[in-house]
Amino acid sequence: MIRLLVIQSTPFCNIDCEYCYLPDRSNTNKISLDVIEAIGSKILSSNIVAKEITIVWHAGEPLVYPISLYEEVFTFFNHIAVEKSIKITHSFQTNAILLNDSWCSFIKKWEVEIGVSIDGPERMHNYKRLTRKKKGTFSKVMNGVKHLNRWSIPFHVISVLTDLSIKFPDELCEFYLSNGMFRVGFNIDEIEGYNKTSSFENIEKSVFSEFINRIITWTKSTPLEIREFKHIRYLIEGKRSITDASQRDPLAIVVVDYQGNVSSFSPELLGNKSQEYGDFVYGNIVSDTLDKIIDSPLLKKTHKDILLGVNRCKTECKYYLICGGGEPSNKFFENKSFDSTITTYCENMKIILGEAIVSDYERDYQIFEV
Amino acid sequence: MHQEKLPASSEPSVAERLASIREKFQNNQVSTDESSDNHELDKSTIESVEWSNHGFSNWNNWGNYG
Numbered sequence: 001m002i003r004l005l006v007i008q009s010t011p012f013c014n015i016d017c018e019y020c021y022l023p024d025r026s027n028t029n030k031i032s033l034d035v036i037e038a039i040g041s042k043i044l045s046s047n048i049v050a051k052e053i054t055i056v057w058h059a060g061e062p063l064v065y066p067i068s069l070y071e072e073v074f075t076f077f078n079h080i081a082v083e084k085s086i087k088i089t090h091s092f093q094t095n096a097i098l099l100n101d102s103w104c105s106f107i108k109k110w111e112v113e114i115g116v117s118i119d120g121p122e123r124m125h126n127y128k129r130l131t132r133k134k135k136g137t138f139s140k141v142m143n144g145v146k147h148l149n150r151w152s153i154p155f156h157v158i159s160v161l162t163d164l165s166i167k168f169p170d171e172l173c174e175f176y177l178s179n180g181m182f183r184v185g186f187n188i189d190e191i192e193g194y195n196k197t198s199s200f201e202n203i204e205k206s207v208f209s210e211f212i213n214r215i216i217t218w219t220k221s222t223p224l225e226i227r228e229f230k231h232i233r234y235l236i237e238g239k240r241s242i243t244d245a246s247q248r249d250p251l252a253i254v255v256v257d258y259q260g261n262v263s264s265f266s267p268e269l270l271g272n273k274s275q276e277y278g279d280f281v282y283g284n285i286v287s288d289t290l291d292k293i294i295d296s297p298l299l300k301k302t303h304k305d306i307l308l309g310v311n312r313c314k315t316e317c318k319y320y321l322i323c324g325g326g327e328p329s330n331k332f333f334e335n336k337s338f339d340s341t342i343t344t345y346c347e348n349m350k351i352i353l354g355e356a357i358v359s360d361y362e363r364d365y366q367i368f369e370v
Numbered sequence: 371m372h373q374e375k376l377p378a379s380s381e382p383s384v385a386e387r388l389a390s391i392r393e394k395f396q397n398n399q400v401s402t403d404e405s406s407d408n409h410e411l412d413k414s415t416i417e418s419v420e421w422s423n424h425g426f427s428n429w430n431n432w433g434n435y436g
Contacts, residue, residue: 236388237395318384358387365394367387 001050003246005043006255006267007031009057009065015095015137018128019160019189019198021268022059030065031258036073038285039256044080044088046290048251052087054113059257059267063098067106074110089113093158095129096144097137104151114155115185116145121175124165128189142179149180156183156227163189163199166207169214177222185227190330190345200344208348212356228349232357235322242324248310250303251294260286262293265306266329274332277302305338312341322358323350 013025043049055077057065074090081088091113107114118141119125126136148155157176159165165172176184189199200208218224234240246252247266255263255270261281263270269280280302283293293299310325317323323346330343361367382390 236391238392321384321388358384358391361391361395362387365391365398367390367394 002043002046002048002251002254003050003053004253005039005053005055006059006253007039007055007057008059008255008257008270009062009070010258011060011271012064013061013095014064014097015061016130016132017160018130019162021272023271025060028064029258030069033069033072034286035256035258035260036076038260040076040080042285042290043254043256044077044086045084048290048294049084049086051085052089054089054091056091056093058093059255059270061095061098062092063094063103067102070106091115093117094144095137095141096148097140099144099147101147101151104147104153107153108151114148114153116141116148116155116157116181117160118145118157118181119159119162120165120168120172124162124168124172127162127164128160145179155181156185157181158185158187160187160189161200161211163203166203166211169211169218173215173218173222173224176224182223183225183227186349188345188348190334190343198344200348203348205347205352209352209356212353213360216356216360228353229357232322232354235324236358236361242321247328248303248306248325250299256285260284262288264299265302266327266332268329269332272333302338308339309337309341312339316341319346319351319354322354326350 008031010030011022011024011027012029013020013022016025044053057070077088080086090110092107093115094117096116096118106112117129118138119127119129122136122138125138125141129137129141131137145155159172176182215226216229219226219229231240235242251264253264253267255267257263257270261270261279262283262285263280264282269277271279273279277298280298282296282299285293306328309328309331313323313325314320326341326343326346328338330345331338331340334343334345335341
């Protein structure tokens with residue numbers, strides 16, 4: 001079932017972060033209404049859409065696309081939702097720079113979920129999140145955050161951790177808490193797509209482990225919630241299963257670019273090229289039927305190779321129980337193969353982080369103490 | 371006194387550690403429920419679960435954002 005639809009309203013981004021994985025972010029094209037209509041009639045109207053689906057507008061800065069066009073698109077999708085008795089939640093993952101009163105009014109009206117990409121206080125944020133002229137974007141982002149707070153619009157934050165920010169966990173948490181940022185997701189500066197280097201490559205494991213342990217302490221004494229901690233805690237507490245990992249299931253996540261090209265699995269794959277997997281496109285939503293896309297030999301081959309990698313994780317990695325087999329895009333971009341195991345992402349965000357959370361439970365429950 | 375670390379082969383596996391935690395967690399949940407006067411779930415727990423469930427697969431845990 002399709003539970004998450006990522007739509008690229010434009011590949012263009014108004015800033016130029018040093019770690020960005022998107023190869024085409026200077027392209028100012030926008031999605032056409034033909035593509036929107038095809039998404040509505042072929043995807044949202046299909047019987048493989050879950051009763052509750054989230055549409056994330058992303059893979060370029062979504063607020064570059066005009067409000068008037070979003071208004072048209074959301075109205076059209078809403079008609080389909082009513083007709084098909086499904087619930088659509090729209091979500092913008094944005095750098096917040098273009099947020100103003102008009103956007104906030106639109107966001108309120110449509111109850112759009114907002115994720116703001118911000119890497120922490122000024123020196124951490126401006127380390128990698130830059131304009132094309134290599135200027136920091138912090139003050140512009142905070143102006144957008146002020147708009148959200150003034151309009152009482154709830155939002156979560158996604159921060160990309162770097163070799164700088166992990167040295168200052170207290171400063172990072174104080175920043176979140178003093179700016180009303182209580183729900184935070186951590187990504188890491190990783191080798192992916194267009195981004196060929198990572199400041200995480202030379203980080204000592206003990207440094208990242210200390211960082212995570214310090215953040216755990218903050219989450220236990222403040223309202224701060226970290227997405228990755230909750231993921232692992234839910235697995236440990238039996239509230240979720242590792243088979244819920246949607247990036248390994250074909251079409252659990254569907255990604256449609258501005259031209260109507262359809263991809264799946266990890267959203268970062270679309271827009272990149274590979275000798276073995278082409279451009280990771282399984283069809284075009286305007287010119288192909290959904291059945292043809294589902295039957296794509298490339299989709300099947302990719303799925304098979306991803307599962308081979310997951311099975312290797314299952315037999316080779318003792319942390320499989322709190323991971324479920326890793327993220328396909330990390331494996332592909334780092335190891336050049338889906339049929340592989342360990343990546344920088346899983347070393348840090350699954351193994352070190354997982355070990356810290358497990359040890360925290362053991363301390364709390366006084367298990368295996370020596 | 372410092373206690374010697376157990377040899378690697380004697381250390382519990384991740385699976386064993388998770389099983390122990392889960393058992394303690396479930397026991398804790400039961401005792402919390404039993405000690406509650408009205409058996410109402412804590413509101414903050416409900417909100418927290420809803421947020422996570424709603425946002426889990428929807429909360430984009432991929433990539434670095436431009």
